[in-house]
Amino acid sequence: MSGRKIGEVILDLKNISLSFGGVKALQDISFDVREHEIRAIIGPNGAGKSSMLNVINGVYRPQEGDIILRGVHHANMDSYGAAKAGLARTFQNIALFKGMSVLDNIMTGRNLKMKANMLQQAFWLGAAQREELEHRLKVEEIIDFLEIQHIRKTPVGRLPYGLQKRVDLARALAMEPQILLLDEPMAGMNVEEKQDMCRFILDVNDQFGTTVVLIEHDMGVVMDISDRVVVLDYGKKIGDGTPDEVRANPDVISAYLGASH
Amino acid sequence: MSFFLETLLGGLMSGMLYSLVALGFVLIYKASGVFNFAQGAMVLFAALSMARFSEWIPEWLGMDNLFMANVLAFTISIVVMFVVAWLIERLVLRHLVNQEGATLLMATLGIAYFLDGVGQTIFGSDIYKIDVGMPKEPVMMLESVFEGGILINKEDFVAAFISALLVVALSIFFQKTSTGRALRAVADDHQAAQSIGIPLNRIWVIVWCVAGITALVAGVIWGSKLGAQFSLSTVALRALPVVILGGLTSVPGAIIGGLIIGVGEKLSEVYLGPYVGGGIEIWFAYMLALVFLLFRPQGLFGEKIIDRV
Numbered sequence: 001m002s003g004r005k006i007g008e009v010i011l012d013l014k015n016i017s018l019s020f021g022g023v024k025a026l027q028d029i030s031f032d033v034r035e036h037e038i039r040a041i042i043g044p045n046g047a048g049k050s051s052m053l054n055v056i057n058g059v060y061r062p063q064e065g066d067i068i069l070r071g072v073h074h075a076n077m078d079s080y081g082a083a084k085a086g087l088a089r090t091f092q093n094i095a096l097f098k099g100m101s102v103l104d105n106i107m108t109g110r111n112l113k114m115k116a117n118m119l120q121q122a123f124w125l126g127a128a129q130r131e132e133l134e135h136r137l138k139v140e141e142i143i144d145f146l147e148i149q150h151i152r153k154t155p156v157g158r159l160p161y162g163l164q165k166r167v168d169l170a171r172a173l174a175m176e177p178q179i180l181l182l183d184e185p186m187a188g189m190n191v192e193e194k195q196d197m198c199r200f201i202l203d204v205n206d207q208f209g210t211t212v213v214l215i216e217h218d219m220g221v222v223m224d225i226s227d228r229v230v231v232l233d234y235g236k237k238i239g240d241g242t243p244d245e246v247r248a249n250p251d252v253i254s255a256y257l258g259a260s261h
Numbered sequence: 262m263s264f265f266l267e268t269l270l271g272g273l274m275s276g277m278l279y280s281l282v283a284l285g286f287v288l289i290y291k292a293s294g295v296f297n298f299a300q301g302a303m304v305l306f307a308a309l310s311m312a313r314f315s316e317w318i319p320e321w322l323g324m325d326n327l328f329m330a331n332v333l334a335f336t337i338s339i340v341v342m343f344v345v346a347w348l349i350e351r352l353v354l355r356h357l358v359n360q361e362g363a364t365l366l367m368a369t370l371g372i373a374y375f376l377d378g379v380g381q382t383i384f385g386s387d388i389y390k391i392d393v394g395m396p397k398e399p400v401m402m403l404e405s406v407f408e409g410g411i412l413i414n415k416e417d418f419v420a421a422f423i424s425a426l427l428v429v430a431l432s433i434f435f436q437k438t439s440t441g442r443a444l445r446a447v448a449d450d451h452q453a454a455q456s457i458g459i460p461l462n463r464i465w466v467i468v469w470c471v472a473g474i475t476a477l478v479a480g481v482i483w484g485s486k487l488g489a490q491f492s493l494s495t496v497a498l499r500a501l502p503v504v505i506l507g508g509l510t511s512v513p514g515a516i517i518g519g520l521i522i523g524v525g526e527k528l529s530e531v532y533l534g535p536y537v538g539g540g541i542e543i544w545f546a547y548m549l550a551l552v553f554l555l556f557r558p559q560g561l562f563g564e565k566i567i568d569r570v
Contacts, residue, residue: 057456059452059456078455079452079455079456080455080456080458080459080460080461082456083455083456083457083458084458088456088457089456091452091453095450095452095453095456096449096450096453097445097446097449097450097453097454098449098450099445099449100442100445100446100449104442104445105446107439107442108442108443108446108454108457108459109457110439111439111442111443111446111457111458111459112457112458114439128438128439131439132439135439171457172457175457175458
């Protein structure tokens, strides 16, 4: 890895508890994320990984706990607020806008950065036009970066799964986020696609200095690219540390392999 | 032949108006998943506002210029519809986010009756005239092509032209501007749109405003034909079969559906009417919609509903 420097704590989660009715999805979970690092959250099915990501992203509001983003408390943030605060995410089940082209999908990621008002847009006045072109440039950069030039005009619904995942990532990158949340970016991919995705995640982290928080089901890939790993099981945190530390943790081994291995 | 063409053109022109109202339904349904039963009430409310302000403004300002009065009344009516849109979002929809479709439908049904009532309280419940200078006399066309030519109602022609213009303007707005893109994004996936920083609430207000404008234009056109009166809100319900035919989620569907229904109504009335004693025009659209519901429930252009088991 290159000379990127892992910085201060940028996102701090304290004693997060989340329940749906009687089901406790997350119990008293604390961990932090440092600037520029790749932080993974792993765990078996139903461990609460996606719930955790949804809490960070403001989709769910935890009953207890505190989310501190760059020193600011964000306990009651919704997902629009999260986007404004510099968090972008991808979705496990790909939530792209299926009827729209790849280019349009990625352009929507620029929405928060657009300043021209409705009236200017409605009449396609200078300001709106200039702005559109500016954002288009940035989007083309991202398209080049993720190597999806050839499909930019294709409606997203027609693309194969692996490419859709890449467009999902592109849309999130178009927001120029400080923290990128990836929900199972490698799920359902073949080996080659997985390798590509790993390379993109590392490049994003390296070139843009974006902090990455990613969820994965599959331990193997994650261990290779992450700086630190949190392990969840049944809504509880059972491990936290560098990949090597986590690998050696007996609780983690038993969670993945069964109690008496 | 020329009689057939006359009927066909008449159908197309009245169909354009259906399309306009149907567009209001589709816009709101796409962006917020709400089937807006109040669309008809909005047409009535807009028509009443237009009729009354164009009457009041000359009184207030003591001027005598019909054109200026209409322009002012139209502008004020746009503002009125925007305020209505904003209030509906603020007071009703915002609190019903993520509720069942039936709940939202009932809410808009409530809004419909409320708008009907309040509209008539504010603006009065008589039949009011909207005079925007629509040409009333019919005109002969294509006399050189057919013997006797085709008789066309100028008023219908102007109405169809205005509707078509509005539809084109809206589709450009949707396809070419970044707000339009955001609207399409919301229509596609609420959750994803919100997480990339598209403010749902603002988008909903915009959609209801746009639906308000289509209601206003439909209200003015129909109002100048039939007078601004209570029955306008039921006339708008004639656009319901259009929506079923074209598909609830499709803008082109609303337009083509409107044309099919318009033409179908007129042709069936003229050619089938004599055999069954007439009156087909009233129920034809609903029958057609019913057939569609049985064989193609998503409509001509709607998204196919796939349920995963």
